[in-house]
Amino acid sequence: MTNEKTFLGTEPVGKLLFTLAVPAVVAQLVNMLYNIVDRIYIGHIPGSGSLALTGVGVCMPVIMIVTAFASLVSSGGAPSASISMGKGDYESAERILGGCFSVQIVISAVLTAVLLCFNRSFLSAFGASRNTIGFATDYMNIYAAGTVFVQLTLGMNAFITAQGKAKTGMMTVLIGALINTVLDPVFIFKFGMGVKGAALATVISQAVSCAWVIFFLCGKKSVLRLCLKNLSIKTSLVFPCLALGSATFIMQASESVLSVCFNSSLLKYGGDIAVGAMTILTSVMQFALLPLQGIGQGAQPVSSYNYGAGNAPRVRKTFSLLLASCVLFSFVLWIVLMARPQSFAFIFTSDAELVDFTAKALRLYGAALVLMGVQVACQMTFVSIGNTKCSIIVAVVRKFVLLIPLIFIVPLFTADRTSGVYLAEPVADLIAVTFTAILFAVQFKKALRPLEKKTDAS
Incomplete structure (x- = not known):
């Protein structure tokens, strides 16, 4: 276990960078690919494919803002946890993990409420027309209900990678991508749900990925454990994480x-x-x-x-x-x-x-x-x-x-x-x-x- 905790400070840097970067690159590419596949399926909906694709396309800026909030927590929390691990302060690292988890639950609840109440106004502002607003709201209503899964999957997966377990982090993305790719044609075409089916497939795939992430972080293979005693939000630990993550948030939301x-x-x-x-x-x-x-x-x-x-x-x-x-x-x-x-x-x-x-x-x-x-x-x-x-x-x-x-x-x-x-x-x-x-x-x-x-x- 000692080596598992300290290998980031002892293994050759070149070997570490290659070992950790390759799974991270694969995860990024897979994540983008299954978003593209999603749009390809929607674009082939009989009779309304082009309008449906345009409607879902209008949802993308809103979805980017949702994922930016996940990065607000994860891109600051994960490096902060790694720095604490390097200092040998694993107790603080686990408190950062637990605090960030709770913050993401709060953010998810707020985002879900806002999106369900005001998504039509947001979508109109981002260019939805009278012909496409129906498709856009159909997609966003279901996607909004699964916001908590998106937030926790993206946010907590960063803490897995922060431990040097890049392959496990990659599996989070691969699991979601595979499930989404299989469910998309079933819901969209077989069940005739159209864009609602695409949104439901995305929510289910993110829910499974979320379960995978939480199960790992609560298990024995994780160096940092997600446990009840650390779920309180300690401002002295969490606020600096949010400040550090604000740079990534700005980049994505902008x-x-x-x-x-x-x-x-x-x-x-x-x-x-x-x-x-x-x-x-x-x-x-x-x-x-x-x-x-x-x-x-x-x-x-x-x-x-x-x-x-x-x-x-x-x-x-x-x-x-x-x-x-x-x-x-x-x-x-x-x-x-x-x-x-x-x-x-x-x-x-x-x-x-x-x-x-x-x-x-x-x-x-x-x-x-x-x-x-x-x-x-x-x-x-x-x-x-x-x-x-x-x-x-x-x-x-x-x-x-x-x-x-x-x-x-x-x-x-x-x-x-x-x-x-x-x-x-x-x-x-x-x-x-x-x-x-x-x-x-x-x-x-x-x-x-x-x-x-x-x-x-x-």
Whole structure:
């Protein structure tokens, strides 16, 4: 058991990063794939497939906000628990786990009530029309009832990964994906439930995944145990977790705001085809960048544990390997994207005009993709070492300070204003990555200095 508790501080860093990152990457890709499969089934509903797909598509910004609340708790709680484990304070780590569990129950109850009461208003605000609002509300009413399962599955699974048990965390996603993929056609087509069937399949799959997560955390194989005595919400432990997780929350929740800004500007300058291309661009970029997030998630337990243990050389080495991995991946992805953008567009549409338009837009939109490895590595490490202030700053600067204003400013200085909207993304990324790299260079050195002094003193 001792080795199971301390292996994050003793195993070779390169081996740990590979062992933990691969399952995390697989989990991210599977999660995205089964969401895509969900939409494919809905799109093939006889007679109303296109309207149903549009209706469910309008639900996505709302669903992104729901999952962002799960990240608010998990992305701060899991690193905090890992840091406590590194210090050998397993009692505090388990109190963080229990407190975060209770917070997610409270958040789930509030979200469920809000969504059931106001989902029609939210969906109308996000673009549901008279023709699609019925499909959208049918889906959201059932999805809202299962909010607690979504919250606990996503939130508590992070605490499994934080222990270095990435394969178990991956199984959580695989179980849900398999059940959802099997139940979708049964409920949608065999039982004739349409979008209601798709929502019910999602809720059931998340409920089973939730049961799997809780069963594991309460069992003997978990280093951190979820137990009744730790379910009280101790503000001194939980509030710092929420503060640390707010950076990830901002990043995820802001996607809904960005979607509205991009679409309004593109509709003004380029019409429906420009908005359609943007839908494809965001899907491609989200899917393409998932492995980067998975690599970062794999590195988090190693960085957090060793930071808590006061082992500065291992924290530094973990970051070096994380940075190299992220930069290499983003460079290869950028090369492929620039060389064959039309291949990515063909995945989502066979319309020749839209494919051609999207291919050109993708080269503009993804021009600075090669730099994203630096952004992700620095931002994930800020979170991993518990640097709340910097993690929030880099999230807010990139999305709100830079990208949202640039969506409206850059087109004013380009001959083709539609292209200018797409160019806002790489311009924002270039400035943001430069800012993040400089801030990280200063703050990372500052964060490790106390650890190095303790090492020298001993």
